[in-house]
Amino acid sequence: MIKWGIIGLGNMGQKFANAIKETSNSKIISVASLDKNKTKNFKNNYKSNEVTVYNNYDEIIKDKNINAVYIATLNNTHFNLIKKCTQYGKNILCEKPFTLNYDEGREVYDYVLKNNVIFYEGFAYRSHPQTKIIQEIVENNELGEITNFQSSFGFKVNKIRPDSRLFNKNLGGGAILDIGCYPLSILNLFYKDSNSYKFLNTKGNFTHTNVDDFAEAEIEINKKIRCQIKVSFKENYKNRTIIEGRKGKLIINSPWLPEKQTNLEISQGNSYYKKIVKSDLTLYANQIEKVSHNFEKNIKDDKFLVNIQNSLAIMKNMSIWSKLIKK
Secondary structure, eight states, rough: EEEEEEOOOOOOOOHHHHHGGOOOOEEEEEEOOOOHHHHHHHHHHOOOTOOOOEEEEHHHHHHHTTEEEEEOGGGGGHHHHHHHHHHHEEEEESSSSSSSHHHHHHHHHHHHHHHTTOOOOOGGGGGHHHHHHHHHHHTTTSSOSSEEEEEEEEEEOOOOOOTTTTTOOOTTHHHHHIIIHHHHHHHHHHHHOOOGGGEEEEEEOOOTTEEEEEEEEEETTTTTTEEEEEESSSSSSOOOOEEEEESEEEEESSSOOOOSSEEEEEETTTTTEEEEOSSSSSSHHHHHHHHHHHHHHHHHOOOOOOEHHHHHHHHHHHHHHHHHHOO
16 A cells, blocks of 8 residues: 655545545645645545645655655656655656756756665656557557657637746746657657657747747658647647557547546558547546556556656757747
8 A cells, every 4th residue: 555645635635535536546745735725625635534634745755644645746856855755765756847948857867766766757648548558559450650749738828917837937847848848758658768759840829928839840760750749738739649640540648637438540541440448447537546556566667657767868958849839
């Protein structure tokens, strides 16, 4: 049984707390928020006298009763919190993006390795049964040699608020940092080596708060696979991923937030079928169950999770993408 501490009681912290109730190998021991109203409300709503509440992040990290920490705070806080968690030997699940840039990522990477902890980044879709089926379709050569990826994540934000985490540069705002990691993470599922990626074309747009609210990129992988990715806070995209090969095409209709039942579309020549995917657990419960299992078994590398090496590779490409649209 993995004993968790939650740092941050915003939207994702609450989702984690609700989802953990579905799991069989995890429990919440302590939570922390700098907002005393949030800790008070959590205590009232969660209805557990066994959960210790802190209004200080240092105290929860030092809590000897927990062996894993879920970091659900704002993007700009992850860097220091991860470093401190590693110093106290806590295994970590951290919301994306794990840092704000590649230089920070390199430093965190060194801390994770030096202190011998297990780190995973919170791409919950990777733990969903759908991802395993997607990988099987590709590895079983149903699509043939892969030639093209198309992947998008976009939603419309009606008002740009400078104090919002999405649009405040100091808080780690911007479309690439917040959601650009998703299409890059599905490329990383199949192609881990960031050195095999070449950015051919990029474009983007910046708000008056100096963060990007839209970005596109065309990438070549291994000198033969063309990828088109795009993210936006300005438009509601279909938010799907298409993988094309010489024999067929796979459409992932809900790549990022798959429900307990979802579907994949596969076409090969004149043949077409839909594959229904069912999950016993909800999206975040799947992630908690799998991460907790790996913490228990001391598993640091899992193709259905994003570990520290994968996180650094994704961040490297995010930083390249960000720099290119600023030119």
